[in-house]
Amino acid sequence: MPERRPKIIGFCCEKHGLDCVTLAARSERQYDASVRLIRVPCTGRVDGMHILQALEDGADVVFVLGCLEKNCYYDTGSIEGRKRVEYVKGMLAETGIEPERVEMFNASSSMAWKFHDIVSSMKDVAERLGPIRPKGGGSE
Amino acid sequence: MIVAERKPLDEIAKMIAPYEKVAVIGCRSCVAICLAGGEKEVNMLVSAMRLKNRKDGRKQSLDGFVLERQCEKEWVKEVEEKILDSDIVLSMSCSLGTQTIGDMYPHKIIVPGLNTAIFGVPEEQGVWSEKCLGCGDCIIDTTGGICPIARCAKSMLNGPCGGSSDGHCEVNTDIECAWYAIHERLKLQNRLELMEYVRPPKNWSTSHSGGRRIIVKEDAKLTPHQKRGREVLE
Amino acid sequence: MKRKIQVVICRVCSQGVPVLDVDKLAKAASEAPYVCSVVTVDYACQSKTISSIVEDAKTKGADRVLVVPCSKNDVSPSLFQAYVRRGKINEFLIETVDLTNEVILPHREDPARAQEKAETRLAAAVARLAALEPLEKHEEPMRTKNLVVVGAGVAGLEAAQVAAGHGLHTILIEKTDRPLKAPGVLLSKSRLVRTKGHGGNFELVIQAGEKQETLECAAIVVASGGDWSEGKGPLTKACKDAMPLFRLKDSVDNGTLPSGPVVIVDTPDPKGSTMKAQDFAWDDALDLAMSTKKASPERDVTLIFQEMRVSGLSELTYREAAQLGIRFIRYDKKNPPTIDKKDLKRLTVRDLAQDEVVSLRFGTLSYASVPANPDNIEIADALRIPIALDGGIRRGSMQRGPVTTPRPGIFVCGSAMFPKTESVARAEGKAAGVLATQFVAPGTVEYGGAVAKVTPEKCSACLTCVRTCPYEAPFIGAAGKAEIREQLCQGCGMCAGICPSKAIEIHNYTDEQLSIETEAYLRGGF
Numbered sequence: 051m052p053e054r055r056p057k058i059i060g061f062c063c064e065k066h067g068l069d070c071v072t073l074a075a076r077s078e079r080q081y082d083a084s085v086r087l088i089r090v091p092c093t094g095r096v097d098g099m100h101i102l103q104a105l106e107d108g109a110d111v112v113f114v115l116g117c118l119e120k121n122c123y124y125d126t127g128s129i130e131g132r133k134r135v136e137y138v139k140g141m142l143a144e145t146g147i148e149p150e151r152v153e154m155f156n157a158s159s160s161m162a163w164k165f166h167d168i169v170s171s172m173k174d175v176a177e178r179l180g181p182i183r184p185k186g187g188g189s190e
Numbered sequence: 191m192i193v194a195e196r197k198p199l200d201e202i203a204k205m206i207a208p209y210e211k212v213a214v215i216g217c218r219s220c221v222a223i224c225l226a227g228g229e230k231e232v233n234m235l236v237s238a239m240r241l242k243n244r245k246d247g248r249k250q251s252l253d254g255f256v257l258e259r260q261c262e263k264e265w266v267k268e269v270e271e272k273i274l275d276s277d278i279v280l281s282m283s284c285s286l287g288t289q290t291i292g293d294m295y296p297h298k299i300i301v302p303g304l305n306t307a308i309f310g311v312p313e314e315q316g317v318w319s320e321k322c323l324g325c326g327d328c329i330i331d332t333t334g335g336i337c338p339i340a341r342c343a344k345s346m347l348n349g350p351c352g353g354s355s356d357g358h359c360e361v362n363t364d365i366e367c368a369w370y371a372i373h374e375r376l377k378l379q380n381r382l383e384l385m386e387y388v389r390p391p392k393n394w395s396t397s398h399s400g401g402r403r404i405i406v407k408e409d410a411k412l413t414p415h416q417k418r419g420r421e422v423l424e
Numbered sequence: 425m426k427r428k429i430q431v432v433i434c435r436v437c438s439q440g441v442p443v444l445d446v447d448k449l450a451k452a453a454s455e456a457p458y459v460c461s462v463v464t465v466d467y468a469c470q471s472k473t474i475s476s477i478v479e480d481a482k483t484k485g486a487d488r489v490l491v492v493p494c495s496k497n498d499v500s501p502s503l504f505q506a507y508v509r510r511g512k513i514n515e516f517l518i519e520t521v522d523l524t525n526e527v528i529l530p531h532r533e534d535p536a537r538a539q540e541k542a543e544t545r546l547a548a549a550v551a552r553l554a555a556l557e558p559l560e561k562h563e564e565p566m567r568t569k570n571l572v573v574v575g576a577g578v579a580g581l582e583a584a585q586v587a588a589g590h591g592l593h594t595i596l597i598e599k600t601d602r603p604l605k606a607p608g609v610l611l612s613k614s615r616l617v618r619t620k621g622h623g624g625n626f627e628l629v630i631q632a633g634e635k636q637e638t639l640e641c642a643a644i645v646v647a648s649g650g651d652w653s654e655g656k657g658p659l660t661k662a663c664k665d666a667m668p669l670f671r672l673k674d675s676v677d678n679g680t681l682p683s684g685p686v687v688i689v690d691t692p693d694p695k696g697s698t699m700k701a702q703d704f705a706w707d708d709a710l711d712l713a714m715s716t717k718k719a720s721p722e723r724d725v726t727l728i729f730q731e732m733r734v735s736g737l738s739e740l741t742y743r744e745a746a747q748l749g750i751r752f753i754r755y756d757k758k759n760p761p762t763i764d765k766k767d768l769k770r771l772t773v774r775d776l777a778q779d780e781v782v783s784l785r786f787g788t789l790s791y792a793s794v795p796a797n798p799d800n801i802e803i804a805d806a807l808r809i810p811i812a813l814d815g816g817i818r819r820g821s822m823q824r825g826p827v828t829t830p831r832p833g834i835f836v837c838g839s840a841m842f843p844k845t846e847s848v849a850r851a852e853g854k855a856a857g858v859l860a861t862q863f864v865a866p867g868t869v870e871y872g873g874a875v876a877k878v879t880p881e882k883c884s885a886c887l888t889c890v891r892t893c894p895y896e897a898p899f900i901g902a903a904g905k906a907e908i909r910e911q912l913c914q915g916c917g918m919c920a921g922i923c924p925s926k927a928i929e930i931h932n933y934t935d936e937q938l939s940i941e942t943e944a945y946l947r948g949g950f
Binding site for chain 2: 097098099102103105106138141142144145146147182183184185
Binding site: 055056066072076088091108109124127131 | 522524525526527529530531532533534537538540541544545548810818820821822823824825830874892894895914915916917918920921922930933935938939941942943945946950
């Protein structure tokens with residue numbers, strides 16, 4: 051059986067978030083291929099529901115990437131996004147699931163290094179925690 | 191409006207743990223508006239519970255529905271099948287909706303997903319403050335439109351008490367002293383003489399102290415003659 | 425709806441430095457549901473190829489297209505135009521997948537996983553595309569070509585000058601009645617009262633002298649400037665002859681500067697509860713320190729600040745200033761500069777860099793701070809634009825719109841945001857003038873498309889969307905349900921994300937479409 055790879059889903063805003071991803075690609079540095087991006091116009095569009103559903107559908111970790119809070123294209127969108135992420139983190143903690151599985155990040159279009167950091171930190175979390183399953187083993 | 195808050199998820203999980211089929215029912219009325227039990231919250235709760243079940247290795251099916259108003263039988267009827275089909279109903283409405291379903295289907299187990307808290311006013315997005323206790327005999331005509339029953343920790347009729355300092359309440363200094371607010375309001379309205387008016391002891395029988403209250407509006411109530419079908423026979 | 429998808433893979437580009445197996449990719453795509461045709465071409469941007477692939481879409485009866493080009497910005501716009509005009513395909517049903525930046529470049533060293541990721545990416549894009557709806561955009565003609573400039577300072581005049589040069593009718597609103605040479609109309613002793621409408625067709629009410637006038641305009645530039653009055657704070661209280669920068673400049677220019685060292689602090693109120701952009705030491709503080717030092721090199725000049733912000737190439741002057749012998753002292757709020765009670769010409773501060781307490785005698789004390797213009801509040805209220813916590817007009821994202829406000833059609837420049845030097849203010853004025861011209865030039869406002877939509881039956885009129893939207897697009901209509909002013913909606917989807925009744929959806933980013941994409945990803949390999 052091949053080694054299990056982490057499943058990382060990222061909700062990425064189409065403005066600074068995507069700029070940051072493109073810049074990361076153009077920087078010629080490699081990052082882990084386990085990350086899949088879902089585009090949203092703004093992180094304010096992300097509903098806690100989308101994050102929970104991604105976890106339900108089998109993602110190990112989910113991150114949301116938006117503009118810097120004081121530099122958001124849609125003025126207050128990334129603040130909204132952060133609040134949703136925090137709420138979901140609270141819900142996960144209450145259900146006994148590690149809240150680190152969900153994280154909010156902010157970047158501006160000039161932060162080329164940021165996306166590599168995001169992917170590697172989320173990958174670390176995913177590898178440490180593995181898929182959501184009963185304690186003491188069992189399959190997915 | 192009625193303001194409620196979601197119960198902690200582990201408390202909810204404990205209530206529904208022994209059952210296999212759970213119907214989660216929300217409400218589009220007050221609890222949707224106070225962001226506690228609308229469609230969004232119902233979906234998120236169902237999703238979080240499924241994740242928890244996966245984590246805990248528990249088999250349980252959860253389905254979410256949202257009603258227009260859970261406190262009205264006609265709306266509840268719309269999901270009757272789902273209710274009857276489930277092992278337990280988790281009601282994400284205020285206690286009124288929970289009890290409506292409970293009274294309609296007495297053999298069904300129904301548990302509350304929310305703590306019904308206050309009659310509150312949205313002060314700003316996400317902040318609700320209590321402004322009425324439902325005493326059944328409103329006196330705010332003499333208090334500048336500010337209710338001391340709900341807004342004073344001691345429900346004083348003739349305040350303020352000695353604990354009022356700098357406009358804050360001694361019970362919780364984050365909260366404004368209701369009687370300070372009344373004084374300021376009356377001053378603004380040039381009606382300060384009302385501060386000297388002594389309000390006689392209140393007749394609390396119109397409040398919950400008088401026992402469970404039932405409000406009847408005779409002109410709205412249907413006569414037996416107007417009622418059709420089952421209700422007449424009952 | 426038929427939901428037939430044509431997938432166009434640009435071979436040269438998707439292959440990149442040979443990382444992906446394009447044939448395998450095309451085969452995987454052709455097996456995806458709803459895909460009716462997969463075309464691999466060598467150059468998707470060549471005009472000959474364009475007509476053949478559009479023809480292919482027509483014959484196969486495709487109603488939606490997925491283009492896999494080199495990168496989104498590299499696709500020739502004529503390809504999209506050809507699809508819309510000749511292929512009769514709705515512009516919202518043409519999507520692109522940027523494999524170059526998402527897969528090829530960052531995973532070049534692992535071709536096997538790159539291939540797998542590219543296939544999943546494509547599958548998810550196809551699934552999403554199949555769930556999209558065709559949308560329409562609408563146009564509304566602009567009734568005027570007027571540009572209103574609020575404030576006739578350096579930035580405002582420059583903006584008006586530039587816009588007038590491009591044929592806009594400029595109307596300058598100026599608070600004072602100082603004589604000015606300005607293009608277009610100058611309304612002296614006037615101020616904004618309120619605005620109605622949206623970018624392209626604003627309706628302003630202006631108080632001009634004694635009478636109120638209504639005025640239609642297509643765009644607005646806010647150039648209200650800073651508050652060039654004297655600052656107040658503990659330092660000015662203790663040292664009565666402390667002067668703002670512009671008076672220091674006057675005395676340096678006239679040669680009336682008293683003898684003794686010169687100290688320039690950032691703000692007269694160093695303990696102020698919030699750090700304001702207006703309180704940063706800025707270009708002029710540095711420039712003035714330099715010119716003072718140059719005028720009399722033997723004089724000690726010290727610059728004391730918490731934050732320093734200079735723009736553009738002015739950063740190069742730091743070194744020059746250090747070489748000239750200007751002393752820089754950075755402090756923090758815990759140990760702010762204070763004036764000795766007994767010796768009113770002595771200032772004490774803890775230097776963060778050296779971690780030592782410095783005590784300075786000065787002959788002249790000046791401060792850099794230029795408070796935010798108090799009129800900003802009135803202007804922001806009238807225009808319904810946000811104001812920053814420090815009282816300046818808030819601009820949009822720094823990279824994507826340094827002189828725009830969040831409200832389309834309203835631009836901001838100069839010290840209205842925070843203090844600027846004359847040259848920066850002029851440059852920003854020019855930028856705002858050009859952007860306003862660009863905005864007005866088409867003569868129409870486009871709206872609609874991927875914007876928010878309300879399902880009235882689900883709406884509880886809870887006002888959550890109304891309070892959340894930064895653009896004031898949702899309102900509760902006559903039917904007692906939320907409605908969206910499409911002209912104002914920017915399509916960010918904050919309302920859709922927060923609606924407790926799930927009554928709002930954002931076109932092309934609906935909950936369903938997003939979850940279809942998520943599922944498609946998680947079904948695929950990782």
